[in-house]
Amino acid sequence: KTAAKLKGWLVRELAREEGGLQALPFAETRYAKEGLKHIEFLSHFNRFGVLYGDSGMGKTYLIAEAMRRDPTMIVLTAWKGMGRSGILRELCGYLKEAEGGTQYGMMKRIKAKLCPGGKSAGRCIIVDDAHTLAFDALDTLRHIFDQTGTGLALIGIGAVLRPKLESPAPDMEQIASRASGRTWKLPEIDESDYELMLGGVMQDEDVAPAIKLMRERDPQVLASPRRMGNVVEIACRMAKKSGKPVTIEHIKQAMKYAS
Numbered sequence: 001k002t003a004a005k006l007k008g009w010l011v012r013e014l015a016r017e018e019g020g021l022q023a024l025p026f027a028e029t030r031y032a033k034e035g036l037k038h039i040e041f042l043s044h045f046n047r048f049g050v051l052y053g054d055s056g057m058g059k060t061y062l063i064a065e066a067m068r069r070d071p072t073m074i075v076l077t078a079w080k081g082m083g084r085s086g087i088l089r090e091l092c093g094y095l096k097e098a099e100g101g102t103q104y105g106m107m108k109r110i111k112a113k114l115c116p117g118g119k120s121a122g123r124c125i126i127v128d129d130a131h132t133l134a135f136d137a138l139d140t141l142r143h144i145f146d147q148t149g150t151g152l153a154l155i156g157i158g159a160v161l162r163p164k165l166e167s168p169a170p171d172m173e174q175i176a177s178r179a180s181g182r183t184w185k186l187p188e189i190d191e192s193d194y195e196l197m198l199g200g201v202m203q204d205e206d207v208a209p210a211i212k213l214m215r216e217r218d219p220q221v222l223a224s225p226r227r228m229g230n231v232v233e234i235a236c237r238m239a240k241k242s243g244k245p246v247t248i249e250h251i252k253q254a255m256k257y258a259s
Contacts, residue, residue, distance in 0.1 A: 043124035049182035056226030120149030131156030
């Protein structure tokens with residue numbers, strides 16, 4: 001059994017090495033700069049705010065960079081079935097507190113960790129995909145914000161999140177009022193942002209030709225930051241094997257895989 005487990009581990013590690021994900025350098029796009037500015041504001045001043053934009057715009061990289069800059073950030077990735085209990089368990093796990101027991105008990109432990117001795121610890125909770133959360137989960141986060149003075153950044157898709165805040169139902173009014181004045185639309189990504197992304201992995205003289213190649217061969221790549229990220233990730237993986245920076249040829253080949 002031990003030999004089988006070791007073999008399985010080796011296979012997985014080789015797969016990661018040969019075809020796994022390639023970490024991409026952070027690019028200070030307008031989307032990223034705006035998002036980080038707002039998250040840092042909410043964190044520093046312990047405020048409640050909402051950041052929203054379209055799907056596939058780079059929220060994952062934005063949140064990863066926010067965590068790199070401030071490792072005390074608490075990040076929850078929401079999903080439709082995550083109710084009050086799910087929020088409490090996730091927070092307990094993140095704070096290294098027991099995840100079992102009653103909801104009251106979990107809430108008490110969370111408050112003690114985030115507000116020791118009645119004074120806020122100055123941390124910030126980032127909730128990715130916040131648009132998927134129902135009222136009871138959002139209200140749980142609102143209560144934690146109120147009771148502990150912990151900053152709270154809800155990040156999600158605007159088409160779903162905005163109506164909940166701009167025309168709130170009666171039960172959403174308390175949440176909407178706390179985000180009032182601190183609800184920010186993140187900017188769209190354009191070719192200047194893509195140039196920054198490519199500039200982190202290519203020679204400067206190759207960036208403009210790479211953009212031109214994408215525009216001519218597959219305009220959909222430039223229409224979707226997620227697709228662009230896939231192309232760059234695959235190109236970086238190819239370049240890593242050759243030990244050279246990403247070239248036009250790498251981009252050309254990567255577009256075939258990402259199409």
